[in-house]
Amino acid sequence: MQHIDIIRLxxxxxxxxxxxxxxxxxxxxNVLCRWALCKSLADPTIPPKEDIPSDSNVEMSWRTFSGEHSEIYLSICKTAFKSQKVENDFLKFLKCHISRGISLLLKEDKFMN
Incomplete structure (x- = not known):
């Protein structure tokens, strides 16, 4: 499993x-992306497989993304990665979950009112 240095959106x-x-x-x-990741991982279905370009100027280190609970987030993500067995690339797996999570958060009424 590859090491994650930078997450580019x-x-x-x-x-x-x-x-x-x-x-x-x-x-x-980073806070919103963590929420998005958690929201997506809480959904038992596998997110759609998509090629997500890194074409914005938004990027963060894994440490910034995960904050003070880096080891916990990494462990949760590795467990989900192994259990879903869909994607061979850990970074793509994370990006697909973050992408789906952002979309799910946008659909929540409490954020859209």
């Missing part, structure tokens, strides 16, 4: 996060 994800930042008042990309 797509322009589409960036625009979605801007909407979430405006609706929630949360200013930090």
């Amino acid at each position: 797509s322009e589409k994800q960036k625009q979605q996060l801007i909407t979430l930042k405006r609706k929630t008042g949360i200013e930090n990309w």
Whole structure:
């Protein structure tokens, strides 16, 4: 399993996060991305497989993304990665979950009112 140094988001994800930042008042990309990851991992279905470009200027280190609970997030993600057995690339797996999670958060009424 590859080591994750940097997570780069797509322009589409960036625009979605801007909407979430405006609706929630949360200013930090990493907090919203952690929420998105957790939201997606809580869904027992496998996220759609997609090639997500790294075409925005939003990027964060794994340490910034995961915060003070880095080991916990890494363990949860590795467990999900092994159990879902869909993707061979750990970074792509994470990006698909973050992408789906962002979409799920955008659909929640409490964020869109």
